[in-house]
Amino acid sequence: MTRDGADLGARLRGGDLTVAPAVLNLVENRTPAAQPRIAALLAEVAPAALGGEAPGHVIGLTGPPGAGKSTLLSQLLAGWRARDRSVAVLAVDPSSKRSGGALLGDRARIDFDPGDRAVFIRSMAAGDRLGGLAPATRAAAHALAAAFDVVVIETVGVGQSETEVADVADTVAVVVQPGSGDALQFLKSGIMEIPDVLVVTKADLGQLAVRARRDLHAALRSLGARETAVVAVSAVPPAAGVEELLDALDAHRARGGVAARRLRARRLHALADFAEEHGSRGMRALGGRRAAERWLAEQDPGLDVAALGRGLAARAGEGG
Amino acid sequence: MRTYAGHSTAEKSNELYRGNLAKGQTGLSIAFDLPTQTGYDPDHELARGEVGKVGVPVAHKGDMETLLDGIPLDQMNTSMTINATAAWLLALYIVAAEDQGVGADALQGTTQNDIIKEYLSRGTYAFPPAPSMRLIADMVAYTVEQVPRWNPINICSYHLQEAGATPVQEIAYAMSTAIAVLDEVRPRVREELMGRVFSRISFFVNAGVRFIEEHAKLRAMAVLWDELGRERYGVTDESQRRFRYGVQVNSLGLTEAQPENNVQRIVLEALAVTLGRDVRARAVQLPAWNEALGLPRPWDQQWSLRLQQVLAFETDLLEYPDIFEGSVVMQGLVGELLAGARAEIAIVAEHGGAVEAVPYMKSALVESHRERIRRIETGELTVVGQNRFTETEPSPLTADGDGGILVVDPDVERGQKEALAAWRAARDQAAVDGALAELARVAGSDENVMPATIAAARAGATTGEWAQTLRDAFGSYRGPTGVGEAVALGDASLEDVRDEVERLSEALGRRVKILVGKPGLDGHSNGAEQIAVAARDAGMEVVYEGIRLTPAQIAASALQEGVHVVGLSILSGSHRELIPSVTAALREAGVGDVPVIVGGIIPTADVAALRAAGVAAVYTPKDFDISRIMRDIVALVSDRNGLSATSAADSRST
Numbered sequence: 001m002t003r004d005g006a007d008l009g010a011r012l013r014g015g016d017l018t019v020a021p022a023v024l025n026l027v028e029n030r031t032p033a034a035q036p037r038i039a040a041l042l043a044e045v046a047p048a049a050l051g052g053e054a055p056g057h058v059i060g061l062t063g064p065p066g067a068g069k070s071t072l073l074s075q076l077l078a079g080w081r082a083r084d085r086s087v088a089v090l091a092v093d094p095s096s097k098r099s100g101g102a103l104l105g106d107r108a109r110i111d112f113d114p115g116d117r118a119v120f121i122r123s124m125a126a127g128d129r130l131g132g133l134a135p136a137t138r139a140a141a142h143a144l145a146a147a148f149d150v151v152v153i154e155t156v157g158v159g160q161s162e163t164e165v166a167d168v169a170d171t172v173a174v175v176v177q178p179g180s181g182d183a184l185q186f187l188k189s190g191i192m193e194i195p196d197v198l199v200v201t202k203a204d205l206g207q208l209a210v211r212a213r214r215d216l217h218a219a220l221r222s223l224g225a226r227e228t229a230v231v232a233v234s235a236v237p238p239a240a241g242v243e244e245l246l247d248a249l250d251a252h253r254a255r256g257g258v259a260a261r262r263l264r265a266r267r268l269h270a271l272a273d274f275a276e277e278h279g280s281r282g283m284r285a286l287g288g289r290r291a292a293e294r295w296l297a298e299q300d301p302g303l304d305v306a307a308l309g310r311g312l313a314a315r316a317g318e319g320g
Numbered sequence: 321m322r323t324y325a326g327h328s329t330a331e332k333s334n335e336l337y338r339g340n341l342a343k344g345q346t347g348l349s350i351a352f353d354l355p356t357q358t359g360y361d362p363d364h365e366l367a368r369g370e371v372g373k374v375g376v377p378v379a380h381k382g383d384m385e386t387l388l389d390g391i392p393l394d395q396m397n398t399s400m401t402i403n404a405t406a407a408w409l410l411a412l413y414i415v416a417a418e419d420q421g422v423g424a425d426a427l428q429g430t431t432q433n434d435i436i437k438e439y440l441s442r443g444t445y446a447f448p449p450a451p452s453m454r455l456i457a458d459m460v461a462y463t464v465e466q467v468p469r470w471n472p473i474n475i476c477s478y479h480l481q482e483a484g485a486t487p488v489q490e491i492a493y494a495m496s497t498a499i500a501v502l503d504e505v506r507p508r509v510r511e512e513l514m515g516r517v518f519s520r521i522s523f524f525v526n527a528g529v530r531f532i533e534e535h536a537k538l539r540a541m542a543v544l545w546d547e548l549g550r551e552r553y554g555v556t557d558e559s560q561r562r563f564r565y566g567v568q569v570n571s572l573g574l575t576e577a578q579p580e581n582n583v584q585r586i587v588l589e590a591l592a593v594t595l596g597r598d599v600r601a602r603a604v605q606l607p608a609w610n611e612a613l614g615l616p617r618p619w620d621q622q623w624s625l626r627l628q629q630v631l632a633f634e635t636d637l638l639e640y641p642d643i644f645e646g647s648v649v650m651q652g653l654v655g656e657l658l659a660g661a662r663a664e665i666a667i668v669a670e671h672g673g674a675v676e677a678v679p680y681m682k683s684a685l686v687e688s689h690r691e692r693i694r695r696i697e698t699g700e701l702t703v704v705g706q707n708r709f710t711e712t713e714p715s716p717l718t719a720d721g722d723g724g725i726l727v728v729d730p731d732v733e734r735g736q737k738e739a740l741a742a743w744r745a746a747r748d749q750a751a752v753d754g755a756l757a758e759l760a761r762v763a764g765s766d767e768n769v770m771p772a773t774i775a776a777a778r779a780g781a782t783t784g785e786w787a788q789t790l791r792d793a794f795g796s797y798r799g800p801t802g803v804g805e806a807v808a809l810g811d812a813s814l815e816d817v818r819d820e821v822e823r824l825s826e827a828l829g830r831r832v833k834i835l836v837g838k839p840g841l842d843g844h845s846n847g848a849e850q851i852a853v854a855a856r857d858a859g860m861e862v863v864y865e866g867i868r869l870t871p872a873q874i875a876a877s878a879l880q881e882g883v884h885v886v887g888l889s890i891l892s893g894s895h896r897e898l899i900p901s902v903t904a905a906l907r908e909a910g911v912g913d914v915p916v917i918v919g920g921i922i923p924t925a926d927v928a929a930l931r932a933a934g935v936a937a938v939y940t941p942k943d944f945d946i947s948r949i950m951r952d953i954v955a956l957v958s959d960r961n962g963l964s965a966t967s968a969a970d971s972r973s974t
Contacts (some may be wrong), residue, residue: 025882029829098816100831101856105804107877108837108866111796114876121880125831125861237764237795 005037009044012147017086018121023143027136028124037228039306042139045146048302056088056145059249060165062155063175064182066239068201069154070109071235072175074240077112077119078150083246085149086118091156095125096204102126120148123147126155133164138269141168142304152193163193167265173197173245178205187219194225196252203241205234227255259301267296270308278316285316328372328732330386338390347397348429350387351375353410354841354892359405359446359787360734360870365870368937369897370841371733375401379740380782384412385419393417398429403444406433406472407459407770408786411777414467417422418778430471433459436497439678439799440685443843444868446787449675451794455769457504462770473501474524474566477541480570483525483846484689487537487657491675491683493666494523495544499665500674502553508768517686518549519560525601528570529585531592535644536653538592538599539564543658567593567637571611571845576942578705578712587627594631596650598642604628609715618681683805686849693850696944697813706944730897740782747780755779756789763793801845801866806853814858817950821859825955827963828884829933834953837865837874837881839902842892844876847919850946851887858950872899875905878914884957890920907934915956919943 005026006186014105027038047053073089080087089110095102104123112119124137137153144151155165166172174195175182186192198216203209213232220228229248231239271292275283286292292312299308337348352375355367359959361379362371371377380383393416403408407817410431435452438445445452456473463470477485477494485493490933498521505517521675523541542563549561574582586606593601606627608620631637644650671677695701699840702708755776764771775784825831836852838845845867852864864876878886886906899918906912915936922930927938936956939949 021879021882025830028882031829034829096856099814099857099859100822101859102831102861103804103806103852103856104861104863104881105801107863107881108801109798114870114872123861123863123881132418196345237793239795 001135002036002040005040006044009041009049009143009146011045012041012045012143013050015147017117017120017147020088020122020144020147024122024136027139027143035066038139042143042306045143046063046302046304046305046307047262048300050146052146053262054142056148056151057171057253058141058145058151058153058169059222060153060155060169061175062157062165062172063199064177064196064231065156067175067177068235069105069156069175072199072201072233073152073154073235074109074111075105075235076246077110079242079246081116081119082148086147086191087143087150087152088120088148089122089143089154090140091121091123091154091286092126092133092137092153093123094156095127120144133168136185139170139305156292161284166193167268170261171196173199173249175201176212176216177201178203178208184212184215184219185215194220194228196228197245197248198228199245200230200232201235203234204236209234227252263301266303266305267299267308269305270312271296273305273309274312274316278313282316286312328376328729329736330376330383331377333376334387334391337387341391346889347399348391349399349401351401353377354444356409356719356783357402357405357444358841358843359408359783359791360781360841362733362740364784366841366868368733368796368840368901369894370892371736373592373894377604377736378409378783379411379736380743381412381415381777381782382743382780384416386964388413388416388420389530392422394422394426395421396428398427400429400431401440403432403435404444404452405783405787406431407455407773408777408783410459410463410470410472411466411714411770411774415523415775415777424467425469427467428469428847430474431459432476432478432524432895433473434497434524436493436500436674436678436681437476437479438843440493440682441844443799443845444470444841445797445799445843447790447794449678451763451790452509453500453504453675455790456501458507458768458770460501460517461508461738462768464513464520466770471520471522473520474522475501476524478526478568480685481528481570483685484572484692485685487533488660488664488690489681489684489688490526491537491541491544491657491661493669494525494541495548495661496665496668496674496677498545499548499669501551503673505690506553514553515555515557515560516752518553518555519557519562523563523565525565525567525593526570527589527592528794529573529588531588531595532593533653534589535595535656536650537600537653538563539596539644539650540657540661541565541662541693543654544661563599563729565601567601568605568606569593571607572643573703574607574609574611574758575703576940577710578695579610580715580717582611583623583627586624587631589632590628594637594731596642596644597640615933632760641969663727679800679805682800682802684802686802686853688757690847690850690853693944693946694813697946703944706942711971718833744782751779752776752781752785756781756785759789760788760793761801763790780785787900798866801849801852801864801933803849803856803864806856813947814854814950815955817947820954821952824958824963825859829862830959831859832885832957833861833881833883834862834885834887835863835865835874835878835881836887837869837877838867838889839869839871839874839898840890840892840894841868842890843867843893845889847891848887848889851889851919851949854946855887855953858947859955871902871905873900875909875911879909879911883914884961885953886914886916887953888916888918890918890922893921895920895922896926896929899930899935903934913960915960917956919949937974 008019008023077087091106092284093102093104102125107121107123141151141153153165153169172195178200199207201214209232213230216230231245231248234244353372354370354374355362356378360367362377400409417427433456435445460472463472475494475497477490480490480493509517545563546561555561565703568570569586569865573585590604606624608624610620668674668677671680696707699707759772759776762769821832834855836848838848855862865877903916918935918939919932919939922938922940930938937952
C-alpha cells in the first residue's frame, strides 16, 4: 500500500520534477488510508535518506493583500529561471470560515510559461489552521525541496503568518508596500518577528518608497537587526530591484544555519503534531513540554517529523 | 438608425457597408474582432478561433484601406467600437483618409475608448490602467486640435449594467470614469479648450426593463453632468454641458427560455430612453430577440430595426414636450438616484479616483450581479418564462433547433494569417522598425503618443506590433477578478450542496477542487465569476484563472493544481475551436480524465460536438439556477472518482 508513496519520494530524490502534482495530491489527502503512503513518501526525502538536508532553498514570502506579492513572484520566477533554477510555488490562501471553501486567486496573477516543466505552482487553502499555513504545506515544502532548487511558500497577512512560515522556510521575506505603516508598527511592537529580508514594492512611487525604506531601516537598526536586507523593487518598466533581491535571498542562505533551523523546525513540528493529536494528557505523559523538548534534542538529526512523532507517541505510551 | 456591423474580413465588411450606404444608411458602425480589440495579430496564439468572429480584423493600414474602400470619409460619420487599441485604430483611420486625400480636420466620428469599463466588464484591455488612461488623454488632447469633429471617447455605463450594476452604480462609475479622463486631459490642453473637450465627451448607456427607474437614471445623469461641467471644469457655455448619450438596451435581462418575450422587453427598454424629451437618446440600438442564443441573422436584426420604426413613426411618442415636466414622482425618483450616486462617487474618489478604484468597483459589481442572480433563484425577482410562467407551447421560432446562428467560416483565420505574412514580406521593414523604435521612445516619455502612432500606421506596422511595443513599455497587466473580495455567504440555498461537498471531500480525502477560467480573448467574465464565487460558497476550493487563457495554460494549471473538475466559459462563439483544443491539451498533459464542463452562449446544435470532444456538461443562459449546477458538479466528480454519487445524481444536466 505504501509503494506509490515511496516511489514518489524516490523519484523526487532523483530530481524528477514531473511528480510534483502527484506528490501534492498525496500529501493533501487526509484519509487514514493515505497516511502510511504519505509517511513512506516523506521518509524517502528525509535527511536520513538524502544523506543530508534537502538541497532546495525554501523561501517564505509573506505580506498583506495588495502589497504586490504576485507581481513580485512573477518577476522572481523569471529571475530564477534566468539563473537556471527550478522553482516550486506553494501559494496559500485563506479559507472561508462559513463554507470551508476557498478562492485561490493568486495563480491567475503570476506570469509563467505553461510549457516550462521546471516551474510548478500549486494553490493551497489554509484550511482552519491558525497562522496561515495549509496543513499539508509543510510536508509539501520539505518534499519538493528534494527536487526543486527553490521552493516558495507564499502566504497572505502580516504580523502572524510569517511566524509559522518561519518554522518551515530557510529564508523569510516580508513584502510591504510604501504608505502602509502596518509592517513598521508590527515590527516595532514585536508582533512581527524580524524577517530575513524585507521587500518594499512599488519603488516607482518615488518619495513614498524612499521614506518607507528609510523608516524600515531605522526600525531594524534600533532593534539591532543589522543582517536583515531591505530591498526596494519596482514592477513598472524599467523594472528594478529584482536582481538585488535574488542576491539578498541567496546571501541569506549562504550565511548558513539552514541545517540547524530545519532540525529545530522538524522537532517543533513533531511536538506540535503530537500535542494536537494527544492533547494535554499526552503532554503530561511526556513529562511536560520541556522534558519532551529535551528528549527530542537527543534524537538522530536525520529523523523526519513522522519518525519523531512516532518516537514521542511511543514514549508517552511507556508512561514517560 | 444603424445596425452594429462587421463581418469576417475587411473585403466582406466593405461590401456590407457599401450596400447599407446605398440603402440610405448615413453612418458607419465598425465592430472589430477580439484580436484587433486587444492588440494581437491574427497569427498570435491567443487569436486562435477569434479572427473575424465578433467583428472585422484590422491588422494594418492595408486592411483599413480595404475596409473603407470607395467610402467618402469626408462625408461619413464613423463609430468605432474600440477601446484598448483606440489610438491605433484612429491612427489607421486617419492614414486611410489621408490616402483618399481627406484631411484629419474633416473626419467625423466616435471611438468608444472607455478603458475603465474594460477592466470592469468586457475584459478587452491591453495595458495597465494608468498608461491606458494616458493613451486616452493623449488622444483627447490630440483630436481636440487636430481632428476637431471627432468624439474621442464615449463613456460606457452600458457594460456596467451588463456586469450587474445597479442604477446608482451605473451612474456613479460612469461619472467617475469621466472625471478620471477629464482630470488627465486637463494638464494637456490649453485652458480655453476645456469647454470643447467637455462637449466632445458622450455616453453610451444601458436601459433595463424597469423602464421608469431607468428613465429617472438618465435624468440624474444629465443633472450630474451639467453640475460637473460647471463646478469642476468651469465650463460656462451651457450647450457644452449638455448630456449626450447613445443607448443600447439591456441584453442581460434577455432570456433563452421563451425568447419571444425578449421582443416586449426590448420595446419597454426603448421607452426608457425615449419617453421624456429632455433626456431623449440621440441614437438607439436595439438587440435582437435571440441574442441569448447566438449571433443574430439579418432577419433578426431587421425585426429590431422595425421595433424602433414602429415606436418612431406609428406612435405619438415623439409629438410632445417633456411628459415628466412637473412630475413629483419622477422628481423624487431622480432625487434618490442622485443622492445614491453622489455617495458612491465620493467612495470612488476616496479610493483615489476611477483608475485606482478599479478593484473596488469590480468587486462591487460582482456582488451586485450575485445579488441579482440570488433574487432570480429565490423568485424575489420575476423573470417571465424563466422562473415564473415557465410552461410554454412549442415555439415555431426556434423549431429548427439552431436558434439562428451566423457561423464564421474557419478558413477566414487561415486567410488572414497568410495575408498578414504577405503584408510583412512586402513592406519596408526598416521604416517599420524605425517607427516602432520612435513609438517606444515616446511611450517612455511625456510626449503625446498620437504622432508616433500615426507614423507607425503610415509605415505599415501591424496592430500586434504597435500593441507589443506599448506592452513592453507599459508592462503587462491582469485585471482584478473581483471574486476574492466577494462576501462569503452562508446562505440557505447552498446549504444542502455544502453538505454534499463536505461528504464528497471526505471521501476523496481532500476538498473538492475546481478550476474556473476563460479560454481565448473573450473577456465577458460575469458568468465565470459567479460560478467561482458560488463554488467557494458551496465549500469547494476554487482556482479562478480569469480571462485570456491559452489551452496550454489551462492544462498546466489543471495538472499542477490537481483539480477534480474544470469549468470553462466562452461567450464569443469561439467554443467550437477553443474547447476541443483545451480538452486535447488536457489529454496531452495527462489529465484527460478530469471532467470538463462548459458554460456560455452555446447553440444547441453545437452541444453534440462539444460532448464528442470530451465535455461532460454544457450550460447556457437558461441554466440560471447556480445551486443546481453546483449539485451537478458534485455528482460528476463523485461519478468520475468511482464514488457512489450523493443525492444529486438525478439532476445531471445534458
